[in-house]
Amino acid sequence: MNVVEMKLRDIFEKQPVAKDFFDSIGIEITDDNLTLNQYIENVDEEKLEDLGLSKEFIIENFKEFLNNLQDIESNELQQVKSITIIGGYNKLGEKEDIEIEIKAGEIVSIVGPTGSGKSRLLADIEWMAQGDTPTKRHILLNGEVPDRDLRFSSEFKLVAQLSQNMNFVIDLSVREFLILHAESRYVQNKEEIVEKVIEKANHLAGESFTGDTPLTSLSGGQSRALMIADTAILSKSPIILIDEIENAGIDRKKALDLLVEEQKIVLMATHDPILALMGDKRFVISHGGIVKILETTKEERELLKKLEELDKTLLEYRNRLRLGERLS
Numbered sequence: 001m002n003v004v005e006m007k008l009r010d011i012f013e014k015q016p017v018a019k020d021f022f023d024s025i026g027i028e029i030t031d032d033n034l035t036l037n038q039y040i041e042n043v044d045e046e047k048l049e050d051l052g053l054s055k056e057f058i059i060e061n062f063k064e065f066l067n068n069l070q071d072i073e074s075n076e077l078q079q080v081k082s083i084t085i086i087g088g089y090n091k092l093g094e095k096e097d098i099e100i101e102i103k104a105g106e107i108v109s110i111v112g113p114t115g116s117g118k119s120r121l122l123a124d125i126e127w128m129a130q131g132d133t134p135t136k137r138h139i140l141l142n143g144e145v146p147d148r149d150l151r152f153s154s155e156f157k158l159v160a161q162l163s164q165n166m167n168f169v170i171d172l173s174v175r176e177f178l179i180l181h182a183e184s185r186y187v188q189n190k191e192e193i194v195e196k197v198i199e200k201a202n203h204l205a206g207e208s209f210t211g212d213t214p215l216t217s218l219s220g221g222q223s224r225a226l227m228i229a230d231t232a233i234l235s236k237s238p239i240i241l242i243d244e245i246e247n248a249g250i251d252r253k254k255a256l257d258l259l260v261e262e263q264k265i266v267l268m269a270t271h272d273p274i275l276a277l278m279g280d281k282r283f284v285i286s287h288g289g290i291v292k293i294l295e296t297t298k299e300e301r302e303l304l305k306k307l308e309e310l311d312k313t314l315l316e317y318r319n320r321l322r323l324g325e326r327l328s
């Protein structure tokens, strides 16, 4: 059915954000029992003139707005349940003889000496390489060659990067910032989602903050916690790339749990043994190629607990030194 013949109420029920369109042009919907055509006919001509709008303009733009929403939804439908890495060649020109599938909800750490090609692997995945990068690797989505349009789409981002340094300079509260983010991602129940992000971020951060806290007064740990919760919950990208997570002020285990809970594929390039062992498996890179894939064993998980204890002790000493205490 043509949208102009649908009752506004039915449109809003399907697409609650459609109301925002009328808010944004300054038209209040007082009776959603009418069709768009009927409603527009009843809007006061003078009011339209004041707003500098014509009836045709409203109808055409509303149709376009709904089309855009549908495009975004069909992208979302393109859920990525797995990615497959098909080997290419290492830096020595030798064949990288692998085909590995990584599923949603899996954490993979990527280890290897400096310059071995960890970032290159992450970039191949982000770029959905099709034999057209220095490694000649191929990346499949859900077992298939990704659509060309998808590769070059600005809407669909396969990968979200969690970078190390976040310095907020904008003069907004945490809540205002998240609402803006939610709006730009066409999230439907934005108030509710934003509160969830704030709650989860607090769960990750050492010191608590509220939605009213100004962004500029967040500590390093709080900012990172906020960005991780924001990426986990608000980002549509199915893959999260992490280039190290600093330990200070954030619970890294909880951060990874949150990402996995939201069915993300998490890839971490790291030199940190704790992060490396937090992965379900780890890819070992040498001379630009994946040379081993190791599942984290039970024994290694036990060892991880010990390493975390050591890490906690180290952090405590660090804090005490910072506070000018003597260590005994």
Ligand SMILES: Nc1ncnc2c1ncn2[C@@H]1O[C@H](COP(=O)(O)OP(=O)(O)OP(=O)(O)O)[C@@H](O)[C@H]1O
Pocket (backbone or CB within 6 Å): 089, 090, 091, 112, 113, 114, 115, 116, 117, 118, 119, 120, 121, 134, 135, 287, 288, 289
């Ligand atoms: N298979 C390959 N064939 C050709 N060049 C490659 C290959 N793999 C990696 N390279 C190149 O080698 C260089 C070093 O790789 P990269 O930056 O990915 O290393 P890294 O492991 O991330 O290092 P660091 O630990 O220092 O961050 C880059 O220029 C990259 O493009």
